[in-house]
Amino acid sequence: MYTLYIGNKNYSSWSLRPWVLMSELDLAFHEELVPFAEGGSWEQFRRFSPSGLVPCLVDGERAVWDSLAIAEYLAERHPGVWPEDAAARAWARCAAAEMHAGFSALRNLCPMNCALRVKLRDSDAGLQRDLARLAELWGEGLARFGGPFLAGATFTAVDAFYAPVAFRLQTYSLSMDAPADAYAQHLLALPAMQRWYAAAIAEPWVDAAHEEEAAQIGEIVANYRVE
Incomplete structure (x- = not known):
């Protein structure tokens, strides 16, 4: 195994x-x-x-x-793991690679912290560009391949690569357009994502560096960590 x-x-x-x-x-x-x-x-x-x-x-x-x-x-x-259809598979690999190497403003300004809800202090131009690109990319995949996942009817690796983004959108109350927001909610509702979230907020470990990072970029308005 x-x-x-x-x-x-x-x-x-x-x-x-x-x-x-x-x-x-x-x-x-x-x-x-x-x-x-x-x-x-x-x-x-x-x-x-x-x-x-x-x-x-x-x-x-x-x-x-x-x-x-x-x-x-x-x-x-x-x-x-990847879509069977060749066109969908090529697109999915490109989209996953783009996430793997890009979206630096989203990564830096909105680190993943499942338990917190944070109100960002400033509207960063780089972050807005990343969100616009996300909406464009997700919209393209959903429209071309019919949804409800990015490359078609089933969950594949490209959806896994964007799963952390769904948690980031939730933590920082970020919104895009209706199709992108609906897709993020669809990811959050997946059984595996629900299990991850439940385990995340129940973890006994609190990493000071990660918590300080969140506090520096915005106002912490809620903490759902299970005590």
């Missing part, structure tokens, strides 16, 4: 990608959650991940690190 090493569910957007993909596709795996350490996690993550980062998928003696590499590794072994 696969072992998937992840970080804190409340904060680790990168960990969410393969976790939700494997969960929604019913791929059996053992979850190994290693909390972030104060002052840095590189040394403890290096025990299982060559990069010292999460996520990392271990398959026997083989370690596969980086969320995009994990998706491709799984696609070689299991159907359904």
Whole structure:
């Protein structure tokens, strides 16, 4: 059985990608959650991940690190990771790669913190460009391939790569256009996303650096962490 090493569910957007993909596709795996350490996690993550980062998928003696590499590794072994249709598959790979490498303003200004609700202090031009591009990209996928997922009727890796965005939109009360907002709500309602969220707000670990980051960029208006 696969072992998937992840970080804190409340904060680790990168960990969410393969976790939700494997969960929604019913791929059996053992979850190994290693909390972030104060002052840095590189040394403890290096025990299982060559990069010292999460996520990392271990398959026997083989370690596969980086969320995009994990998706491709799984696609070689299991159907359904990418769409069957060639056009949808090409588009989905492009969209996933764009998320993997881009949207820096959204990442930096709106780090994932599932438990909090934050009112941003400023409207950043870079963030607005990222949101406009998200709405354009999601709208294109939904219109071209018929929805309700980005590349068609079923959940695939491209949806997994945008799943952390849905949590970010919820945390920071960000809105786009109606189709994009509806798609984000559809992601949040998925059984695997609901399980991730419930576990995230129930985690006993609070990482000071992540919490300070949220406090610096906006006003914390609610905290749904289970005490």
